[in-house]
Amino acid sequence: MIQPDSYVRSLLKRSPGESVTARGWVKTRRDSKNVHFIQLNDGSSPVDLQVVLDAGVVPEDVVAKITTGACISVEGDLVASMGKGQAVEIKARALTVHGTADPEHYPLQKKKHTLETLRELGHLRTRSNTFGAVFRVRNALACAIHKFFQDRGFMYVHTPVISASDAEGAGSMFQVTTLDLQSPKPADFTGDFFGKHTYLTVSGQLEAEIFAHAFANVYTFGPTFRAENSNTPRHLAEFYMIEPEMAFCDLKDNQDLAEAFLKSQVEYVVNACGPDLDFLAKWYDPELRKTLDGLMNASFERITYTEAIDLLQRSGRSFEFPTQWGSDMQSEHERYLTEEVFNKPVIVTDYPKDIKAFYMRGNDDGKTVAAMDVLAPRIGEIIGGSQREERHDVLLQRIREMAAHGLREEAYWWYLDLRRFGGVEHAGFGMGFERMLMYLTGMKNIRDVIPFPRTPGNAEF
């Protein structure tokens, strides 16, 4: 097993003269007279470790097996490197080939592949420079998120994946069942595993509210599902969401937390994965560093939906979608606000209640709710949240109003109970993990920031 001091990343920082063992997969081999140069990586670093293998150290038939994709171990001494980008290289004393990769068949040869091609090779794309960088950033981002909340005393909560709630009648849910699907009879859910119709969760928020009413500050971080037939670069059927939920919290606190949360994620990843970001910037998004710096250093603008609509109407622009009060904001509107008006992230609050969810707290004007969307330049909405309706009578009335949209009062007995017993003002938000990763990596297709994307027609690997 590779120990912490023996990853390629660690070896590159150690001193000439040390005797070490390096392990990993061959990126390339280059031969000159009497010496072979091997670029080796174990996935820990965007920079390869160069192996210098003098002719004769291993037999020629072993050298022949050291091709792109082969797995090897090398024992040797670290020596100062002449190559640029690395202080040391390893001079091999012994070399073992664990597994070959026949150049006739190994799909990942030296030439550059399109991301589309690599998607078909989900079991091998992980070894490419691009996906090495992406998945190291993904790992760092997960750590950043846990650290942010744990440092603030938030409790991590696993909300259920299988749910009997049909999500506010919102539709587009996967069904979960043990019934015999080949049966010619219509389903009888009383005979199903849970004795009722069940689904994959679309949000852990309502259950997170339960925990917020006992532990005050909590967050979820888990898989979430949409059965929408959306074949776009921004949609997955299975993705990850982070949903903090805070008691004793109003919309102002909620905005403060969201802003601090976004900045802390960027800061963590910039510190932990600098060389990976440089690689991604070089190949995928020359503006990446500027974008990230912009988010870290900006003081987010905060405006109401009504103010936003006013800005759009007075812009003199002709937008494709309507900008009347009451209509939902579209990508073109979000980009105008963040990129042209303010040139930084914008938090829009207090949306019309008719375009937002039933659980959002009603404002005194009777027309708007205490919702918030955080919009960022170039990507649009990155966080959506709200203060929740904590007034039992107001919530009950709202649920009844929404009966026509499929809300069933009896399904919300426990959600209403939270308002009957020790209720309190509370708020929270949700952030799509992969959307944030696209922002951080500059990758343009969400399928390239998750290990094994699930999309319509695709559940391979």
Added chain:
Amino acid sequence: MIQPDSYVRSLLKRSPGESVTARGWVKTRRDSKNVHFIQLNDGSSPVDLQVVLDAGVVPEDVVAKITTGACISVEGDLVASMGKGQAVEIKARALTVHGTADPEHYPLQKKKHTLETLRELGHLRTRSNTFGAVFRVRNALACAIHKFFQDRGFMYVHTPVISASDAEGAGSMFQVTTLDLQSPKPADFTGDFFGKHTYLTVSGQLEAEIFAHAFANVYTFGPTFRAENSNTPRHLAEFYMIEPEMAFCDLKDNQDLAEAFLKSQVEYVVNACGPDLDFLAKWYDPELRKTLDGLMNASFERITYTEAIDLLQRSGRSFEFPTQWGSDMQSEHERYLTEEVFNKPVIVTDYPKDIKAFYMRGNDDGKTVAAMDVLAPRIGEIIGGSQREERHDVLLQRIREMAAHGLREEAYWWYLDLRRFGGVEHAGFGMGFERMLMYLTGMKNIRDVIPFPRTPGNAEF
């Protein structure tokens, strides 16, 4: 929002004289002449903060609302406490009731409830002392696990929840579908969301192996599913698994890692949640601390399956289940070995290949595979793992042998590819998160260590 220095846990550590605000839910209120004593908690501590409220600070009708379960905020000064178990209490200058909890209807009154009753109250049991302790330990354990692997440079990987693999023909999987279940026609999966029959994952191991072949050391930590109709205190339909997978790793390294992993989890939780463990020990398991110390301090015994069978056969015991070579070990056997023979955790290795999974590495004897189970006193198997078969020809032959058991060679094309291109000896294991939590908390029913248990007939909340 409660800031880190204002949780009850934090306030209890601050100094007399400080002016603070405390927020939370009322555990109890006790009245004496001219003064009310309120036990307050925000879920951050097994110890309540005592609020001393002099008569007249708030009107009598407000005092009347300060009942068990009510949500309040208190402004006041910390003063030295006469009560035992706490250094400070808060003398109230002002008090606000955010939400009442009508004693006529609030289900969690002062009297002790059974765990069974509390399970029906999944939205409120979180406020009880027991579940406060359990979920704080759960949070700490999740942190311990990430820390253990991140400190060793392992990459955290999200393996897919929705899978088209039918899990080695092992059965007992939930199906995931968007087909109309009320249709009188048999399912046509080409028209399903993914164009094929899909399931909820039973393990992320095979996908973790992909990542181990690029990043060397990786781990998963996510939800896993079994559709078994097992109504026992040890089974859930939805539970969490941790599955590390390491390249350049044999069975010896695998055992070392598993032992270090278990010890580090216990150590972390003992340090982070001492008072919670004391509470749980007092009410649920007087032997808890001894059990945990035993695991931390023991050097795990390591024996082969063949040696274990020999010990069982020579024990002079009459076991209910057979102890011939080739039969699976049962709970009674595991307990005999861990509690009577060795009195400490035992790692049993090299099981007969016919009772283990197809992917385990064949030993030279042709009869056994490089499997390992970690057994602990009182709970039995806590970890199961193996070195994986990295030899392409051997694996292919094994898959073909298992065709009769439902293994389809074509479904494993990418798994076989890992052995064709840069394969290497590798190993890994799986640990059930909730099983470990039962061990750490002394709770006897697995439904009491997960926020919202899913079991046959039950998907409430």
